[in-house]
Amino acid sequence: MPVKRKAVDEVAGRASKRSTPAPSARASPSESESDSEYEVDEEGNEIEFDEAQKARARRELDAIKRFNKNSQFSNIASRNVKHSRLFGAKDFRESKLKQDHENRPIWIDARVSDGSSKGPKITLEAFGPNAAKATDLLTTIAEPVSRPAHLHEYRFTEHSLYAALSVGLKGDDIINALEKFSKTGVPDEVKEFIYKNTLTYGKVRIVLRNNRFWVECDDAETINKLLQDTVIHSCKAAGAEVETGIVQTKATVIQGTEQAKGLTQANKSEVPRDDPTLEDERMIAALRDEDDDDDTYKRTHTFEIAPGKRESVSAQCLEIGLPAVSEYDFANDKVNAFLNIDLKPQTQIRPYQEKALSKMFGNGRGKSGIIVLPCGAGKTLVGITAACHIKKSIVVLCTSAMSVYQWANEFKKWSNVKEEDIAVFSASEKRKFSGKAGVLVSTYSMMSMSAEGQRQVAYDTKQMLDWVQGQEWGLMILDEVHVVPARMFRKVSEQVRAHCKLGLTATLLREDDKITDLNYLIGPKLYEANWMELASQGHIARVQCAEVWCPMSMEFYQEYQKQPPRKQLLFYACNPIKFQVCQFLINYHESHGDKIIVFSDNIFALELYAKKMGKPYICGSTSNNERILVLENFQHNENINTIFLSKIGDTSLDLPEATCLIQISSHYGSRRQEAQRLGRILRAKRRNDEGFNAYFYSLVSKDTTEMAYSAKRQAFLVDQGYAFKTITHLKGLNDDPKLHYRDARERNELLAEVILNSEEHSKIEEVKGNNWSSLSAGGPSAGRKKSAMTGVRRTAGSLAEASGGGIMAPIYAERDRSRKKKENDSAFFGKEVRRQQNAIKKRRDADAEAAREAARKDTNRRY
Numbered sequence: 001m002p003v004k005r006k007a008v009d010e011v012a013g014r015a016s017k018r019s020t021p022a023p024s025a026r027a028s029p030s031e032s033e034s035d036s037e038y039e040v041d042e043e044g045n046e047i048e049f050d051e052a053q054k055a056r057a058r059r060e061l062d063a064i065k066r067f068n069k070n071s072q073f074s075n076i077a078s079r080n081v082k083h084s085r086l087f088g089a090k091d092f093r094e095s096k097l098k099q100d101h102e103n104r105p106i107w108i109d110a111r112v113s114d115g116s117s118k119g120p121k122i123t124l125e126a127f128g129p130n131a132a133k134a135t136d137l138l139t140t141i142a143e144p145v146s147r148p149a150h151l152h153e154y155r156f157t158e159h160s161l162y163a164a165l166s167v168g169l170k171g172d173d174i175i176n177a178l179e180k181f182s183k184t185g186v187p188d189e190v191k192e193f194i195y196k197n198t199l200t201y202g203k204v205r206i207v208l209r210n211n212r213f214w215v216e217c218d219d220a221e222t223i224n225k226l227l228q229d230t231v232i233h234s235c236k237a238a239g240a241e242v243e244t245g246i247v248q249t250k251a252t253v254i255q256g257t258e259q260a261k262g263l264t265q266a267n268k269s270e271v272p273r274d275d276p277t278l279e280d281e282r283m284i285a286a287l288r289d290e291d292d293d294d295d296t297y298k299r300t301h302t303f304e305i306a307p308g309k310r311e312s313v314s315a316q317c318l319e320i321g322l323p324a325v326s327e328y329d330f331a332n333d334k335v336n337a338f339l340n341i342d343l344k345p346q347t348q349i350r351p352y353q354e355k356a357l358s359k360m361f362g363n364g365r366g367k368s369g370i371i372v373l374p375c376g377a378g379k380t381l382v383g384i385t386a387a388c389h390i391k392k393s394i395v396v397l398c399t400s401a402m403s404v405y406q407w408a409n410e411f412k413k414w415s416n417v418k419e420e421d422i423a424v425f426s427a428s429e430k431r432k433f434s435g436k437a438g439v440l441v442s443t444y445s446m447m448s449m450s451a452e453g454q455r456q457v458a459y460d461t462k463q464m465l466d467w468v469q470g471q472e473w474g475l476m477i478l479d480e481v482h483v484v485p486a487r488m489f490r491k492v493s494e495q496v497r498a499h500c501k502l503g504l505t506a507t508l509l510r511e512d513d514k515i516t517d518l519n520y521l522i523g524p525k526l527y528e529a530n531w532m533e534l535a536s537q538g539h540i541a542r543v544q545c546a547e548v549w550c551p552m553s554m555e556f557y558q559e560y561q562k563q564p565p566r567k568q569l570l571f572y573a574c575n576p577i578k579f580q581v582c583q584f585l586i587n588y589h590e591s592h593g594d595k596i597i598v599f600s601d602n603i604f605a606l607e608l609y610a611k612k613m614g615k616p617y618i619c620g621s622t623s624n625n626e627r628i629l630v631l632e633n634f635q636h637n638e639n640i641n642t643i644f645l646s647k648i649g650d651t652s653l654d655l656p657e658a659t660c661l662i663q664i665s666s667h668y669g670s671r672r673q674e675a676q677r678l679g680r681i682l683r684a685k686r687r688n689d690e691g692f693n694a695y696f697y698s699l700v701s702k703d704t705t706e707m708a709y710s711a712k713r714q715a716f717l718v719d720q721g722y723a724f725k726t727i728t729h730l731k732g733l734n735d736d737p738k739l740h741y742r743d744a745r746e747r748n749e750l751l752a753e754v755i756l757n758s759e760e761h762s763k764i765e766e767v768k769g770n771n772w773s774s775l776s777a778g779g780p781s782a783g784r785k786k787s788a789m790t791g792v793r794r795t796a797g798s799l800a801e802a803s804g805g806g807i808m809a810p811i812y813a814e815r816d817r818s819r820k821k822k823e824n825d826s827a828f829f830g831k832e833v834r835r836q837q838n839a840i841k842k843r844r845d846a847d848a849e850a851a852r853e854a855a856r857k858d859t860n861r862r863y
C-alpha cells in the first residue's frame with residue numbers, strides 16, 4: 001500500500017522526504033510547485049500522480065497560498081520582519097531560497113549584532129547533505145556557539161576570521177565558500193563584515209626570529225604606510241632598511257600523524273568527501289591543511305624593530321587600524337638552543353588533535369592561542385606534540401603540584417625526552433635541566449612568586465625564579481587556562497619570556513566575564529572540538545544525561561520554607577526522597593555492572609548518604625592513605641562499586657572504571673563544575689563496547705531553588721549537544737522495601753538532624769589539603785610514591801573563585817608540610833596540649849549528642 005507524501009506539505013512548512021527546511025523556511029511557490037506532484041511507496045520509490053490527484057494537490061496548494069496571503073505570518077514577512085525582530089531570532093521567510101537549497105546546509109543571519117554579542121550568526125543543518133564539509137568550513141572561519149544534535153549555531157568574530165586567514169584563506173575565499181553552502185546567499189552586511197575584518201587582520205605581522213622582532217607585510221604598500229607613521233618609524237632598529245624576501249608559508253607536518261609517518265593520503269581516516277557537486281577543492285584543501293604547492297613560498301617585506309619597542313609598534317599598529325599579529329618563526333630560530341624531542345614512534349595523535357595543532361602551526365610558524373578539547377580527550381598529548389614541533393625550551397604551567405608530576409610523566413610516556421632534560425619547580429622539588437634546552441614543569445603559583453610579591457620567597461625558590469627568568473622559552477603551555485586571572489598571568493609573563501603560548505582547557509567559561517581577558521593575554525581560541533563528534537568516534541564516552549526531580553517529603557518542605565536562603569541548602573540536599581532516588585539508582589546501576597561515583601559538595605549530606613548506605617567516601621579531610629585505599633578498591637574490588645566524593649574529585653580524577661555519576665549536591669549554578677563532573681565518566685574504559693552508554697544523573701529537590709541552579713548548570717553541556725531528560729517519576733521507587741526513610745519516624749529523625757545542623761553545615765566544602773596524586777594516570781600506586789615525595793599541602797582560594805565566580809579559581813599556596821610537623825613535634829607542651837584538646841573535643845561531642853537527642857524528641861512530638 002503506497003504512502004502518500006505530497007510536497008504541498010513542504011509549502012505548508014511541514015517535513016517532507018526530500019528536504020528538511022528550517023522550521024520557519026518556506027520555499028518559493030514556483031520551486032514547490034515543480035516538486036509537488038509525487039508520492040512514495042513503502043520502499044521510498046517515487047510514483048507519479050494521476051491527473052485527479054494532481055488537480056487535488058493544486059487545489060490544496062492554492063488554499064494554502066490563500067491562507068498564507070491573509071495570515072498574520074505573511075503580513076510579518078511582507079512588513080520586512082519589522083516585528084519578528086522583536087522575537088530575537090532571525091525570520092528567514094522573507095529570504096529567497098536558492099533553487100537547490102536542499103543541498104545547501106547553512107542559513108546566514110544578516111544581522112551583524114544581536115545586542116548581546118557581535119558578529120553575524122550562522123545556523124547549520126547538521127543532518128543535511130554537505131553538512132560535514134560545511135562543518136569543516138565553519139570550524140575554520142567561525143566560533144561554535146551551540147552544537148546540539150541537529151542544528152548548530154556559529155558566529156563570526158574578528159578572531160575567528162583571523163584564524164581563517166592564518167590557514168591561507170582570504171576574504172573572497174570565505175565568501176565564495178559560504179555562498180556555496182548557503183541556502184539563501186550571503187547577505188551584503190555579512191560580506192561587509194568579512195571584508196572589514198579580513199582586509200586589515202593579519203596584514204601586519206610581528207615575527208620573532210632569533211630573539212629579534214621584525215615587522216612583516218605581504219605588500220610593499222602596507223609596509224610603506226607603516227613607515228610613514230612617525231611613531232612606528234621611530235621604533236625601527238637603527239640602520240634597518242626594508243628587506244624584501246621569500247618566506248616559507250607551507251604548514252609543516254605535525255608529528256604523530258599518519259602523514260608524518262609517511263602513509264599515503266588515500267589511507268587517511270578523514271571526514272568522507274561525499275559530495276561531487278561542490279568543486280572548490282582548493283578551499284577544501286586549505287581547510288584540511290593539505291599540500292598546496294602554489295602557496296609554499298611567498299614574498300614578504302620586513303624591517304627590524306629596535307630592542308624594547310615591540311609593544312609600542314603593536315599599540316601604534318592598532319591605533320592606525322592595522323592590528324599586528326604575533327608569530328614565532330621557530331623553524332628559523334638559530335639563536336635559541338635546540339631541544340632534542342620527538343614523539344615516540346608508536347605515538348599516534350588523533351585526527352582532532354592534529355586539526356587543533358594545524359591551527360596553531362598553520363603557516364609553519366607558531367601562533368599563540370587556546371585549544372579547547374573535552375575532558376579526557378587528550379589535551380596533554382596536544383601540548384606535548386606542540387613541544388615536539390617547536391623543539392626549543394618548553395615551560396608547562398599547571399594548577400597543582402600533582403599535575404606537575406603528571407605532566408612530567410606524560411612527557412616521558414609520549415616523547416623521547418631524556419629524564420635529565422625535564423626540570424620540575426614545585427614547593428617540594430626544584431630541579432633544573434642539565435642541558436641548554438629542556439622542559440620545565442611548574443605551577444602558576446610558583447611562577448608568580450615574584451621578588452616584589454607579598455610572600456617572602458625562600459632562597460632556593462628565588463634561585464629557581466632567577467634561572468627561569470634568565471632563559472628564553474620557545475613555548476609556554478598553560479594547562480587549565482580558564483582559571484588564570486589577568487593579574488596572575490601578567491606576573492607569569494614577567495617571569496617567563498616565552499615566544500609562543502598555548503592555552504589548554506575543556507571549558508572556556510567562567511561565571512564572571514574574565515574569560516575574554518584570555519583573548520588578549522594569550523591569543524584567540526584556535527580550535528574547539530565537537531563533544532558529540534568525539535563521542536560518536538569513540539574518543540570519549542557517550543553519555544545519557546538526566547535530571548531527576550525528587551519531591552520534598554511534606555515535613556521537610558514545611559521546614560525548608562521557614563528557613564533563610566543560606567540554610568535551605570541542607571534541606572534540599574538531605575531531602576529523604578532524594579536519598580531514596582539516589583539509593584534506587586545505585587542499586588539499579590550496580591546490578592547492571594556499573595561503577596558509580598556520587599558527588600556531593602555538601603559534606604554533611606555526603607557523610608549522611610555514604611554512612612547510611614555503607615559506602616566509602618572521600619572528602620578534603622580524608623587522609624591520603626585512605627583515599628588511595630578507597631580508589632584502589634573502587635578500581636579493582638568487585639564488591640566496591642560505588643564511592644562518594646566531595647568536590648575535590650571534580651577535576652584531575654582519572655578513573656576509567658566509572659560509568660555512572662550521580663550528583664546530589666553541587667556548586668549552585670556553576671556550568672563549569674557540571675562539565676568537569678561529566679568529564680569524570682567521559683574516559684570510561686568500556687566506551688567502545690557495542691551500545692555502551694555512561695550515565696549522568698543530577699538529583700534535584702522539586703520546587704526548591706536547586707531547580708533554577710540546575711537549569712543554569714546544564715547550559716554549557718546543552719550547547720555541546722547533550723540532551724538532559726527530565727525524570728519526574730522512577731518506576732518502582734515507591735514499592736522498593738529496601739529503601740531507607742520509608743517510615744515517618746526515620747524521616748523525622750533525619751529532619752531533626754538537619755535542623756540542628758543547618759546553621760553550621762549548610763555550606764559546600766572548602767577544599768583544603770587536596771592531594772590527588774593518587775588519581776594520576778599512573779594509578780594509585782604511582783600516586784602513593786608521588787605524595788610521599790612531594791609532601792605538599794594546597795589551600796584553595798574562595799569557593800566562588802573555584803567555580804569561576806571570583807577572580808581566581810584555585811590559587812594554590814603550597815608549603816612544606818614536614819616543616820609544620822616538626823614545629824608541632826618540638827612544642828614543649830605538645831603532649832599536654834593534645835590531652836587538653838582531646839578532653840575538649842569529647843565534651844563537645846557529648847553536648848552535641850544531647851542537643852541532637854532533644855531536637856529528635858521535639859520533631860517527633862511536632863510531626
Ligand SMILES: Nc1ncnc2c1ncn2[C@@H]1O[C@H](COP(=O)(O)OP(=O)(O)OP(=O)(O)O)[C@@H](O)[C@H]1O
Pocket residue numbers: 348349350353373374375376377378379380381506652679683777
Ligand atoms: N592520541 C592518543 N592516543 C592514545 N591515547 C590517547 C591519545 N590522546 C589521549 N590519549 C589518552 O586519553 C586519556 C586522557 O588524556 P588526558 O589526560 O590528556 O586528557 P585531558 O583532556 O587532559 O583530560 P582532563 O581535562 O580531564 O584533564 C589519557 O589516558 C591519554 O593517554
